[in-house]
Amino acid sequence: MNILGISGSLRQASFNTALLLAAQELAPDGMNIAIHRLHDLPLFDQDVEEQGDPAPVTALKQAIDAADGLLLACPEYNGGITGVLKNAVDWASRIGKARKIAALSGKTVCIIGASPGATGTVRAQDQLRLILRRAGARTEPQGDVLVFQAHTKIIDGRLADARTREALGRHLQGFAVRLAATAP
Ligand SMILES: Cc1cc2nc3c(=O)[nH]c(=O)nc-3n(C[C@H](O)[C@H](O)[C@H](O)COP(=O)(O)O)c2cc1C
Numbered sequence: 516m517n518i519l520g521i522s523g524s525l526r527q528a529s530f531n532t533a534l535l536l537a538a539q540e541l542a543p544d545g546m547n548i549a550i551h552r553l554h555d556l557p558l559f560d561q562d563v564e565e566q567g568d569p570a571p572v573t574a575l576k577q578a579i580d581a582a583d584g585l586l587l588a589c590p591e592y593n594g595g596i597t598g599v600l601k602n603a604v605d606w607a608s609r610i611g612k613a614r615k616i617a618a619l620s621g622k623t624v625c626i627i628g629a630s631p632g633a634t635g636t637v638r639a640q641d642q643l644r645l646i647l648r649r650a651g652a653r654t655e656p657q658g659d660v661l662v663f664q665a666h667t668k669i670i671d672g673r674l675a676d677a678r679t680r681e682a683l684g685r686h687l688q689g690f691a692v693r694l695a696a697t698a699p
Contacts, residue, residue, distance in 0.1 A: 516691060518542070518625075519582035520550045523600030524590045528672060530629040530665040531588035534683070537674035538586060538627070541684040543691050548586060551578045559605045568611045579607055579618040584694050585652075586687075589628040591639035600643070608650035620651040623697065625690045627660035627683070629669065635661030655693065660686050 520539070522532040532550075539548045555571040563569060568576070579585065590597050607618045624647055628636030637659065644654045660683055662668060668676035674683070 516546045516583050516694060517581065518546055518548045518584050518586050518690075519578050520548045520586045520588065521553065521600075521603060522550070522588045522590075523553075523597045523603075524588075525554055525599055529590070530631070530662070530669045531590045531627075533669045533672050533674060534627055534629050534660070534662060535586065535588045536672070537680065537683060538588075538687060541680060541687060543684075543688045546687065546691050549578075549582075551575065553599055553603050556599075556603060556606065559602055564609060564611055568606075568613065572606050572611075573613075575603060576607060576611075576614070576618040579622060582622070583698070584623040584625065584690065586625050586627065586690075587643065589626055589636055589639050589643050591628065591630050591632070591634075591636035594638045596639045596643050596646070601646070604643075604646055604650060617651060619647070621653065623653045623655070623694055625655045625686070627662075627686070629662035629665035631664060631666045633663050635659075635663035635665075637661050653697075655690060 520535040524531045626640050628640050630636045647654050668679050
């Protein structure tokens with residue numbers, strides 16, 4: 516089971532990227548999580564799209580195509596998702612010139628998130644779910660990983676909090692079961 520992990524933060528010391536790294540460690544047997552970085556992804560521009568997808572866009576779409584499911588680590592900026600993540604979703608929701616179906620169409624997505632604040636990115640995660648559904652993706656029906664006060668749980672880039680590690684591991688197990696149940 517190949518899962519593509521994407522962090523909505525470009526920050527070197529990102530809590531959300533750290534959460535993805537923890538997910539790699541805690542994934543159940545048979546689940547492999549590869550992390551795709553968004554640092555090179557250009558801002559969506561329909562004029563550019565009409566010329567053909569730039570290489571980082573093609574790379575993103577191909578990585579999504581190759582994945583059985585997506586694991587999105589969703590930071591929260593001003594009560595919503597980051598521009599970085601929205602930009603990636605916008606590109607991946609588009610057919611572009613070379614495809615018949617958008618990369619996100621029908622893809623199953625599991626959402627997690629971390630914030631130093633008290634709500635663990637719940638508002639951004641809710642928003643992301645709506646946006647993904649609009650783009651034709653399938654979002655996980657239950658369970659959220661909302662890592663609040665992330666600075667007390669993610670230390671030096673490592674998820675150190677035992678309860679959060681257990682919750683994340685359980686969440687990934689559920690994701691694996693549901694993905695297997697819906698596999699074509
Ligand atoms: C522009 C901006 C807006 C933010 N707004 C929120 C917010 O609405 N809710 C929240 O919990 N944290 C907010 N934060 C704090 C982020 O959660 C924090 O910077 C977090 O570390 C970002 O995720 P990262 O560690 O993965 O980069 C905001 C940060 C920035 C830079």
